[in-house]
Amino acid sequence: MIENALQRLKITALNDMQQAAVKSAKAGHDVLLIAPTGSGKTLGFLLPVLANLKHDVKGVQALILVPSRELALQIEQVFKQMGTPFKINCCYGGHAVRIEKNNLAHPPAILIGTPGRIAYHLEHHNFDESFIETLVLDEFDKSLEFGFEADMSYIIGSLLSLKQRILTSATKMEIIPAFVKLNNAVDVDFSKNLQSKPDLKLKKVTALAADKLEVLFKLLSKIGNKNTLVFCNHRETVDRISDLLFENGLEHDVFHGGMEQFDREKALLKFRNGSHRILVTTDLAARGLDIPEVEHIVHYQLPYNEDAYIHRNGRTARMHAKGTAYAILTEEEHYKYLPDNIEEESLLDKYKLPKSSEWITLYLSHGKKDKINKIDIVGLFLQKGGLSKDDLGLIEVKDTTSYIAVKREKVDKLLKILNGEKIKGKKLKLEIAS
Structure with missing residues (x-):
């Protein structure tokens, strides 16, 4: 399964840090992973998490705590690109609690979230924590800096079935708080790795x-x-x-x-x-x-x-x-x-205003909750909108909205052609994202 995930991510080989993290985690140890921003820590912990998941367990098996909603969404995106059969969900402040409760009613194998929101769901018994065997504290130093210590302490104290903890940080920490309960953790320290310079x-x-x-x-x-x-x-x-x-x-x-x-x-x-x-x-x-x-x-x-x-x-x-x-x-x-x-840097000359980007983002007021995916959008834009594949850029589908990058010179004509069209039986509501 890991080999297939790497193929989908178009990764031919793991870097030294990722190999060391996977090896330490595979041995069953708690892991303290320290590496610079941009070195690939996300994959360094997602692969061990994936290896620990069981197909026959119908509940949350791994919990990933992060300091920001943006980081939660990024990790979710990477995991989805891996193309595994396991479900993953995000919970974070600013996201509708109602949607999160509905998602947790059909529990994911992996749950990602900010400490405050995960603590809320735990307190209200919105998911069963008794199956969680793997805990990841990503960007842990940043979570402490943001004041999440009390929430993290409550969450970790509630997880009675934990078998492995993976803590990541971009900088070496002098003291790991006792509430984390790291047990003989293996240090995977690439903070001064010259290859990462x-x-x-x-x-x-x-x-x-x-x-x-x-x-x-x-x-x-x-x-x-x-x-x-x-x-x-x-x-x-x-x-x-x-x-x-x-x-x-x-x-x-x-x-x-x-x-x-x-x-x-x-x-x-x-x-x-x-x-x-x-x-x-x-x-x-x-x-x-x-x-x-x-x-x-x-x-x-x-x-x-x-x-x-x-x-x-x-x-x-x-x-x-x-x-x-x-x-x-x-x-x-x-x-x-x-x-x-x-x-x-010399700034003596006169410089022209940079040209506008070749891309414009279109906003579609339909998303996952409307059973819409990227394939639906691509099909509509190519078949009915008359675009070629090169005219379409990045497409991101959220819970209730979608965003599509389209070549600037094609946008006006596309909006006219698709005016009044339907997607999954719903009238298309498409506009330029301001």
């Missing part, structure tokens, strides 16, 4: 404090139509940058903790499928999110500590790819964690 080029742009916004706009124009994350320390700064980019016609999206969950998921989705090439964000996007192929990182504001800086840079130069990180600095700013003599 990214091919990352550092550059700086020096600016007067009053000119930083203008300098950022110029830098983004020079970078052009490449996937770029712009990091800030505060939500207010994200919104201020967004206003400037909007006024100057530079397409982008924003992502921070002050946004509604629906808008956050939509922003990430449009960045993933290429509809927007620029995402302005806080450190919320620095870890645990499914944001592939980010070529450039821009630190509009440098973080206060080195760990946060490392995690931000970990969004690029992943898995043998190359990347560039820019720091926009005033003459007065000095950070001990920055190396000396960083190459200066």
